Amino acid sequence: MRVAETVAKETLDHQERPIPVPGPGEALLRVHTVTLCGTDLHIWEDDYATPLPMVQGHEFCGVIEALPEPHTTLAVGDRVAVSPILNCGACYACSIGRTNACDRMSVYGCYDVPGALAEYVTVPVHKLFPVPDALPMELASLCEPTSIALQAVNRSRPQAGEHALVLGCGPIGLLATLYLTSLGVHVVAADTVPERVAFARRFGAADTLHVDLDREFPTAEQATLIDRNTGGFGPAIVVEATGQPSSLDNAIRLVSTAGRVVAVGISDRPVTLSMRTLPVKDIELIGSRNSQELIGEAAELLSHHPEQARALVTHRFPLTKAADAFETMRSRTELVGKVAVDLTEAAS
Incomplete structure (x- = not known):
């Protein structure tokens, strides 16, 4: 099988390897599509905790080639999306069902386990989720990032009729906007890139705000819009999806009293908060x-919004040009949403 392995900083090695043999409880999956995220870019740039060499790829989907035994809901030939996290089952987070925050997790293509920039991978059967007929296979790898957006939104305990502010119109922010609006929440989305701001309306944002880094945010006009939408109280929910310290500061400042701020954006930069804000606002x-x-819930959401899912994938490359896919991710001259690597025979 063909494999693309990141062997050093910004260096991919294309190899031929034997098709892996599934272990007990594992299925053999023929990989169809891998989409890349910011973590993948950092690994490729050797700016992440992942040791190299590593076969990357944790957002992926494929077709089942072999199952260890007959299964009640899955069969050979089924289209599936994959949950790439392998949790330990023994730490405190796992013991209370928060497997997403496992202290000793492994992740395909990120920690310990080779990823899906390979024609075949083995995956525990319980990590496979059927792809609905209404969701095209080339979009099913989006189930993983969509599941992250669902998790963030669910953490905010949204109620229909509430108002939310989503800070950041990258893929996670857009998918959070899509999910919130599907739940009946009125969403205002904000970003520093005008093209992304405009894009958010396609994902259900009722209003959008351009954040000008040279001006105070929100501007007087933007503050009036927020007040008009929320009765002057501020949004009940703010989803921070940028990882920028200033954006988290804005989230805490703008959220209503007794509101909820969900931080899903990640960076290593420190944040300074007043010890007064959290208790006084009771947020x-x-x-x-x-x-x-x-992943299953994400697949259902995407199957009802295939137009938005398709719009999110702005670039596609075959496995032979995976290095170009990584280079495209850091482009500053064009709008880049999700970048996909196609492993099907038709790729060229």
Whole structure:
């Protein structure tokens, strides 16, 4: 089988390897599509905790080639999306069902386990989720990032009729917007890139805000819009999906009293908060990581919104040009959503 392995900083080695043999409880999967995220870019740039060499790829889907034994809901030939996190089952987080925050997790293509930039992988059967007929296979790898957005939104305990502010219109912010609006929540989305701001309306945002880094946010006009939408109280929910310290500061400042702020954006940069703000506003500041096996729910959401899913994937490459896929991710001259690597025979 063909494999693309990241062997050093910004260096891929294309290899031929034997098709892996499934172990007990594992299925053999022929990989169809891998989509890349910011973590993948950091690994490729050797700016992440992942030791190299590593076969990357944790957002993926494929077709079952072999099962260890007959299964009640899965069969050879089924199209499936994959939950890439392998949790330990013994730490405190696992013991309370928060497997998404396992202290000793492994992740395909990120930690310990080779990923899906290979024609075949073996996957535990319980990590496979059927792809609905209404969801095209080339979009099913989006189930993993969508599940992360679902997890973040669920952490905020949204109610129909509430108002939410989503800070950041990258893939996770857009997918969070899509999910929130599907639940009946009124969403205002904000970003520093005008093209992304406009894109958010396609995902259900009722209003959008351009964040000008040279001006105070929100501007007087933007503050009026937020007040008009929320009766002057501020949004009940703010999803911070940028990882920028200033954005988290904005989230805490703008959220309503007794509101909920979910931080799903990640960076190593420190944040300074007033010790007065959290208790006086009586708000909840909530972290969100990965998802609690929400791949199936993500597949259902995407199957009802295939147009948005298709729009999210802005670039596609065959496995032979995977290096170009990584280079495209850091482009500053064009709008880049999700970048996909196609492993089907038709790829060229």
